[in-house]
Amino acid sequence: MMEAFDILLTASFWVAAIRIASPLIFATMGELICERAGVLNLGIEGIMVAGAFAGWVTVYAGGDLWFGVLVAALAGAAFGLLHATLTVPLGLSQHVVGIGITLLATSLTYFTYRIVLPEVTSPPKIEAFQPLPIPVLSDIPVVGPALFAQTPLTYLAFVVVALTAWILYRTPLGLAVRAAGENPAAVEAQGISVAVIRIGAVMAGSALMAIGGAFLTMSAFNSFFFEMINGRGWICIALVVFGSWRPGKALLGAILFAAFDAYQIRLQQLTGGAIPYQIFLMMPYVLSILALILVARRATYPKALMIPYQKGER
C-alpha cells in the first residue's frame, strides 16, 4: 500500500503526468475558446488526428520542427473554417457538423497517409522535439524535472493557457468572445459582427486542437499511428465542462486526468498482473466521470452555446 503512495512522490511520475497532459491542454484550450464563443466543436477528435499527421509529415518531408507545428495549426484552422462556415453563417446543427468534421478529418488523414507512404508497413520515425531543461529551475526536486525539463511544446502549452486567460478576461477581444457565447445580440448591438467573432474563435480553437494532436507525433512520440488520438478529443470536451469554461480550472482538470493516467500505468506494474490491466485502464475515465458529477452539476453553460445567431432575428 505504501508503494502505491510512494509513486506519487517520484519525479518520473510527475514528468509523465505533465507530458500526458500537454496535448490535452492544447486541445482543451481550443475547445474552450470555441465554446466560449458559442460553438460546440465536436470536430476536435478528427482535427487532432489531422494535426498529428500534418505536423509529423511536414517534418518527415524535411521541414523544421516548428514549421511542422505551424502546418499542423494551419490544417486545424482550415478544418475550423469549414466547421464555422457550416455552423455560423449557415446555422447548421453543431452536433452533426462536428461529428462530420471528425469523420472527414480522420478519413482524409488516413487517405493522405496511404497516398504519401504507399509502401511502408511500419511508419517512419522523425527527429522529435527533445527535452529542454531550463537552467536552475530544473534542479528543484520533483517540480523541476516535471515542469522545467520538458520539451518546448509543453512549455508552449502552459503559455497558451496564460494567453487564453489573458485574452478572454483582459482584452476587448475576449470580452467580445465571451459575450458572443452568452448573448450574441449584445455583441451585434455594440457594432461588432457576431459571425466574425465566432468564425475566428473556431479557427483559432481548431488550430490549438491540431497542435495538441501534433504534440503526440512530434514530442511525446516520434511517429504517426492510426488510432493515435484514441478519444483524447472527447476527454477534452469533458475537461472544458469540468473546468467550468475557465482556462485555469480546465488546466487543472487536464493535469488531474493525466496524473490518473500516469498513475494507473505504474499501478499496473506494481500489482504485476494480479488485477486485470483493463481495470487500471478504466480508472482515469471512471474518476473523470465522478469528478464531472461532483464539479459539473453546478456548472453554468455559456447561454448561447449551440444556438446559431442570425442577424436581425430576435
Next chain:
Amino acid sequence: MTDEATTTSGAQAGTPVLRLSGITKRFGPLVANNAISFALGRGEVVALLGENGAGKTTLMNILFGHYVADEGTVEVFGDRLPPGDPHAALEAGIGMVHQHFTLADNMTVLENIALGTQPVWSLRLDRGRARARIAELSADFGLAVDPGRLVSALSVGERQRVEILKALYRDARILILDEPTAVLTPAETEALFATLRMLVAKGLSIIFISHKLNEVMAVSDRVLVLRGGRLAGERATAGTTRQELAALMVGREVAPPQPAPVEPGAVLARLSGVSLRSDAGRLDDVTLDLRGGEIVGLAGVSGNGQAALAALLAGMVAPASGSLEIGGRPVTSWTPRAALAAGVGRIPENRHAVGTIGDMSVAENVISERYRDARFSSRGFLDWSAARGFAQSIVDAYDVKCPSPDARIRLLSGGNMQKLILGRALDPDPSLILANQPTRGLDVGAVSYVHERLLEARGRGAAILLISEDLDEILTLSDRIVVMSRGRLSAPSARGERSVAELGELMAGHGLDAGERGHAA
C-alpha cells in the same frame, strides 16, 4: 381633429437631430414600412405608438442599421447615415435600448458597457478609464449601478439602467427605447420616466416605442401613430386624448366594454378552506365561490399565489387540505384531463411556454386539449381533416390572421395566438373559465376583443375567474373582486365597493387577517 392638435415635423427649436424621409421596407409581399417620414427635435420625446405588427420595430431596426430600407434615407444631425451598418448608427450618436436586453449575463456591468468601445485588437481592456466614466455618467444622470456586479445578479430595472448607460457611454444623443416598460413594475416604470425627463433636460432626444396609451400620454411631447406600416397620424401630446390615439392606432373607435348586469346563477365551483403548496406557489385557507354569469376578478401582485390557484382550477395540483367542488360535486382524482371533462376552459398565463407548442401547427395546437374526442380521433387514429376543419372554424369565428391551419403557431403574432387559445378554451362552451392574464402583452384591438368574448361567455352563464395584474382590467370587467396576497384571499367585494386605494392596501397584504375574511362569508 383641429389643426391645433397637429404639429409639423421638427417644429421644435432648431434643426432636427434626426430626419427619416420616405422609409419603405418590404418583406416579400408585406410592406412593413410604407413611405414613413418624420423628424425629431433636440430635447424632444417622441412616442411611436402602434399595435403589434404596425411596423414600429422594423422602422427602428432600419434606423439602427439592422435592416436596410428599400427606399428612403435617414439623416442624423444633417448627415446621411449609411444603411445597414449598426456601427455607423452608434458612431452617429444613436443608442438603442432593446425590448429584450442585449446584455451578457456572465459578464459584469462594466464589461457589458465597455464591450465594443475599444478596438478589438487592443492588448488591454482599460477598466480604470471605463470605471471612472461609468461613475461620472451614473452621477450625472442618476443611474445608480455597481459596475463590478455580474449582470445575472441585477433586477430587471437595474438591467435597463445598464442598457441606458451603455448608450450614454457611447455618447448617444438620440435614445430609442423599444417597449421599455413591458418588463418593469409600476415603481420601476416611474423611475424610468424620471430618468427620461433628466436625459431630455440634458439635451438628448428620445424615441419611445410603446402601445400603452397611458405611458405615451405621461412621457411624450409628440405622438406618431403607425398603423399597418403607414404613419396614421401625428399629434402633440398636450392636444390629444387617449381615445383619439386609440382610434388612430386601431383605425376605429374603441369603446371600453360595458358589462350588462347579469343575475348570478348557481355556484359552479366552490373552494372551501383550500391550502396547498406547489411549484406555482402556495394557497393558505382559500375560500371562494364562482357562480355562473359572473366574472370574479383576482387582483394581486404577481407571485402571491395566483399561479397556484390557476394550477388548482386547471387540474395541475390538488388541494392538500380543504375541498374543491366543481358543479356541486367534490372532486376526487383531480387531473388536467378531469378538469377539462368537468367543463373547465383554460387560458394559461404564458401563451408561449404553456399555452401553445410553437413548432406544431395551428390545427395540432387547437386539438391538443381534446384529441381524444370522437370528433378528432377514432381507434387511435387522428382525423386530420376534422382537426383542420376545427382549426379553420376557430380561425374564422375568432378573426385570427393566419395563413392556414397547417402553419406553425409560432409564426402568429401574440394577439392572434391568444385568439386561438381563446377559441380553443371556449369551444365546447365551458361552464367554468379560467382566464389567467388573458390580455398580457396584447394591443388595444386584441384586448377589447378578448374582453368582449369573455363578457359573451358570462352572458351565456359561464363562471369566470379573471386573474390579472392590470387593475384597470379587473375593475372594468369584474362583478366581484378578490385580492390575493401571500397565498391568502381577501373577502370578495362587489363592483365599486372598494376604492383603488383600498384594493392596493389589500394587495400589499394589509388587512388580510381572519376578521376581514370572516366578515364576508
